[in-house]
Amino acid sequence: MRITFSSDMHGDDAKFQQLLAFARSLRAEVIVLGGDNLPHRAFGRDLLDGQRQYATNALARSLSDLLALCPVYLIPGNDDFAAAYADLRDRVSNPELHLVHGAIAALPDGRELVGYACVPQTPFSLKDFDRRDLAADAPVTTPASALISSQDRMVSVSTPIYLASQPSIEEELALLPVPHNPGRAVYVFHSPPFGIGLDTAWSGEPLGSKAIASFVELHQPLATLHGHIHEAPACSGTYVAYVGRTMCVNPGQERGRLHAISFDTRDPFATLTHSLIGL
Numbered sequence: 001m002r003i004t005f006s007s008d009m010h011g012d013d014a015k016f017q018q019l020l021a022f023a024r025s026l027r028a029e030v031i032v033l034g035g036d037n038l039p040h041r042a043f044g045r046d047l048l049d050g051q052r053q054y055a056t057n058a059l060a061r062s063l064s065d066l067l068a069l070c071p072v073y074l075i076p077g078n079d080d081f082a083a084a085y086a087d088l089r090d091r092v093s094n095p096e097l098h099l100v101h102g103a104i105a106a107l108p109d110g111r112e113l114v115g116y117a118c119v120p121q122t123p124f125s126l127k128d129f130d131r132r133d134l135a136a137d138a139p140v141t142t143p144a145s146a147l148i149s150s151q152d153r154m155v156s157v158s159t160p161i162y163l164a165s166q167p168s169i170e171e172e173l174a175l176l177p178v179p180h181n182p183g184r185a186v187y188v189f190h191s192p193p194f195g196i197g198l199d200t201a202w203s204g205e206p207l208g209s210k211a212i213a214s215f216v217e218l219h220q221p222l223a224t225l226h227g228h229i230h231e232a233p234a235c236s237g238t239y240v241a242y243v244g245r246t247m248c249v250n251p252g253q254e255r256g257r258l259h260a261i262s263f264d265t266r267d268p269f270a271t272l273t274h275s276l277i278g279l
Contacts, residue, residue: 001030001108001111002028002264002271003031003264004019004030004032007077007251008253009033009037010038013058016065018258024069031066031069031070032113032225033073033074034190035077036077036228037059037076037080038051038054038076038080038081039051047147048081048084048149048153051081052084056088059088067096071098074097075115075190082148083149083150100114102176109265111222112180112184112185113185113188114177116173116189120169121140121163125143128149130146130163133168133211134168134210134211135167139160139162141159143159144159145157169212179221184222185221190228192229193209193216193243196248198236198241201231207228217243217244220243220244221246222247223247223249224248224249225249227251228250231254232252233250233252249272256278257277258277258278
């Protein structure tokens with residue numbers, strides 16, 4: 001089964017069209033989106049309202065185009081408000097669209113896909129999908145205040161108090177649905193695992209999740225798909241790494257050009273390709 005994967009579109013309609021053409025050219029059987037699908041700059045003053053409008057209009061149209069090809073599986077990312085995805089779910093009533101944050105869904109070939117959107121705590125203001133990485137980690141204190149989404153508005157919260165009130169990534173991973181055959185399953189995480197080259201920032205610092213790295217090492221799924229650190233492949237020189245038997249990929253992303261991954265689940269390593277589409 002041919003999977004096409006990309007991440008971190010950030011509301012770039014042209015990239016969604018590039019992904020559509022790319023997936024069509026490969027005769028993709030599944031498309032997976034790894035988070036940060038929505039614009040991270042405000043339409044006017046209210047970022048939540050802008051993301052909700054984008055989700056139910058432009059993103060819904062892009063997803064409908066992709067769904068005309070094959071099933072689509074997606075998770076949010078740390079630059080996305082959770083409330084916008086509730087609106088998207090209401091707007092796109094297609095059983096082939098699977099929102100899999102914290103959930104499991106069947107793939108057409110009988111395998112299963114599990115998703116998880118949260119990332120280790122960042123210095124950015126949006127916090128719906130920020131978490132402490134390990135249960136023992138202290139919450140960050142900057143920025144002092146942050147934004148989360150409720151059903152109809154943004155709410156300002158104290159960053160350390162909010163993060164301390166949420167379970168860690170380590171704790172939430174332990175509650176994920178368990179595939180019937182974990183070794184055949186595919187996972188999509190917005191955050192890469194810590195320290196394997198898929199999380200390398202421009203500074204050279206690894207910014208991935210230690211909890212996700214430990215989870216992958218323990219459960220050994222077939223493949224894990226990641227995004228979040230756009231520059232990682234350019235900084236580390238690799239878009240693929242292995243944790244035991246598990247193939248882990250981060251295609252990266254850049255302005256004006258789509259980065260995407262494709263592979264066949266029957267033999268991921270032998271069929272893996274990394275493509276740059278656009279300028």
